[in-house]
Amino acid sequence: MQTIDSLIHARWIAPVEPDATVYENHSLAVNEGRIVDMLPAQQARETYRADIEHDLGRHLLIPGLVNTHTHAAMTLLRGIADDLPLDEWLNRHIWPAESRWVNEDFVHDGTQLAIAEMLRSGTTCFNDMYFFPDVTARVAAHSGIRVCAGLIILDFPTIWAQDADEYISKGLEVHDRYRSDPLISTLFAPHAPYTVSDAPLEHIRVLADELDISIHMHVHETAAEVGKALELTGKRPLARLQDLGLISPALLAVHMTQLTADEIRQYAEGGGHVVHCPESNMKLASGFSPVVELARAGVNIALGTDGAASNNDLDMLGEMRSAALLAKATSGDASALPAGTVLRMATLNGAKALGLGEDTGSLVPGKWADLTAVRLDTLETRPLYDPVSQLVYACSREQVTDVWVAGQHLLKERRLTTLDGNEILQRTRAWQTKIRSTDR
Amino acid sequence: MQTIDSLIHARWIAPVEPDATVYENHSLAVNEGRIVDMLPAQQARETYRADIEHDLGRHLLIPGLVNTHTHAAMTLLRGIADDLPLDEWLNRHIWPAESRWVNEDFVHDGTQLAIAEMLRSGTTCFNDMYFFPDVTARVAAHSGIRVCAGLIILDFPTIWAQDADEYISKGLEVHDRYRSDPLISTLFAPHAPYTVSDAPLEHIRVLADELDISIHMHVHETAAEVGKALELTGKRPLARLQDLGLISPALLAVHMTQLTADEIRQYAEGGGHVVHCPESNMKLASGFSPVVELARAGVNIALGTDGAASNNDLDMLGEMRSAALLAKATSGDASALPAGTVLRMATLNGAKALGLGEDTGSLVPGKWADLTAVRLDTLETRPLYDPVSQLVYACSREQVTDVWVAGQHLLKERRLTTLDGNEILQRTRAWQTKIRSTDR
16 A cells, blocks of 8 residues: 555546546545546555545546636726727726726735635636736745746836836746746736837747747737737738747737638647637627637647636636637537537646646646546536536536645635635725726 | 515615616515515615515625526436537437437426526526426426426427327417416417428417417527528528518517528517527527627517527526627627626516516516525625626626525525425436436
């Protein structure tokens, strides 16, 4: 008998690797934060002596969900200005609220609220883009969730930095501070082609190569953005990024709703990743990302919720459902983006895009034990013919019961173990009062 | 002091009538199953002496949701064949399973499972189309939910009837049996233009006029359906229905994804209602219903989940969100179908389509007390700037705490009062075993 930290017995396990596989009555053996084995439950009990055993007899165990694009702190702006045209939403509500209120405390409190929501809905890793990435990293570290803190870069001054050089140098400081933390990684996060000019983008490309970190950027989010770029530069933004040498396996292009067949082919050839945000794209009427064509071209597609100001939740289960339904609708093919594929997008594909494919995203020995357990015995998810299909098409975030990150039990029968929900709610209420007082 | 049955105090009330209004700290006075008053809470306590008082201090109170198109019993087929092309889904899985298994017990157990799910997600009235509508009505009556039992009509034999005449005569028996029940109404439910021929449709039109009941029908669900009709008859189905005199305020046309501008105008002129099923339309890749154009033309648009075999839930909160997001995406206008409008579609518009506009669908004195209370104090729905927006864009079905139909408290702090959840789950499991044994 080998002694290990814990054994998790589950009614069903969908490891994502191998693809489209569901094991019944199997167990995951976890030691020192990592998966060491997966085997039939009976055999597991005979092979391992575990300090703790968890019995998930009514649950599906999946890799923790990877939210590959969000702005966590913006959760404090959830629902502040819904049902408005994009311009009015951004220019008259979101940006004024941000310029009035964003500071370290805002990022601390908003990110903590976001993490609480993400853990409660099964997300174990998130890729963020916002001001004060050091605060985001610190709050995430405190909570135990895995984070990719985006080192935001813009041409213009904000509370975080004055110009592109300062954004970059402050970003590098954050990168250095957390480079050896197993739960924290950093990415360059130049906001978008229309907010970052050529010189800083070239600088970022060189640094990203040197440091071996990725680049996370909004690209071709709306037709207006592409049209304006054509007007100003004579080039579509993707062509400009191509010319700048940015299209590579280090690029995570978010949204990508406006794509020609040639652009899809070139992007695939360059090896870039796409982060699909179906609910945000729908809510802001940005357009449809051609995910079926992108996947056919061989592009790795991950999934993100975007910020709660344009979604309005950080629920990756709901996002999986929206992605699957929307792909069928836009492709006219009910077999497009089946449940297993969308689960892979929400886990392994995200991990790969983030350079964490060896660490998380599937339940494979050697990877960190980043796990999510979902109850499937409620009225809403019965009968049950296929657990993965049920997860995607019928399950709600409230059916997530337990979450582990690197073996640490962060959500325990729906109770957060590292965060104080009441305290978070109190601080959220204080922000709500302040923010509402200035929103018109 | 006037003595009444109950006073319900709520933090917020969205009565739907008047439009786009939210009252804070108001109370609903209920007597003999009907709303008798709505007024500020303080004043309510001074005006009424109630046998029971309910304090919903963290809740939004809305009219009970009206699911205007479903096949309740099909909940037993939830998830049996996902991610398949429509033809294969229907011909190789759904119809074989139905012809093998549908009987009175199937309808009893499936409908009970569906009602449990609907009550737990805030639905107080559903419009059904399935075999054995007498069983559907009986199960609904037992549970206390409001039902519109569809008197299904097809040209071909099934376990319920042999030919159109028999479907109609059995339907009329069901209509007679329940005509005086305040919770049960009946509608003719000819399945679709391609499954019911002219003679029975003419007969139904005459009977519907005589009996003053409505007609509930799948219309223009897919492009294939319209194309095949053109091939066989030289007419699009809507043109045929127009010629048969069926387009009138008595018609509820479900799906309507294939519509020309002329058809929209003519349908609006005829006064027909449309039941929009966005999730089912997406999941089966049926197409997009042009709800923005339909609404602009003056058509009353209600909302339905369709059956759980093509959704895969009966959650009207989720359906509202999908409707709002999809309308923005397809119209390219982020202000399309705002939260208040989609709530009206899911309540009052449904009631009107069903001929129940005087009885339910809004919180107005004189109407039945069909009510749904939703908690908005969880992390996932904070901060809170606009309760109706939060309901549509951030809330999940699990936040529904209490439901009343005609004043009867059917869901009490998430506990079903008239149905036994465990018994339902046990019977569902037995069906699952049987159905799975024959599905290939």
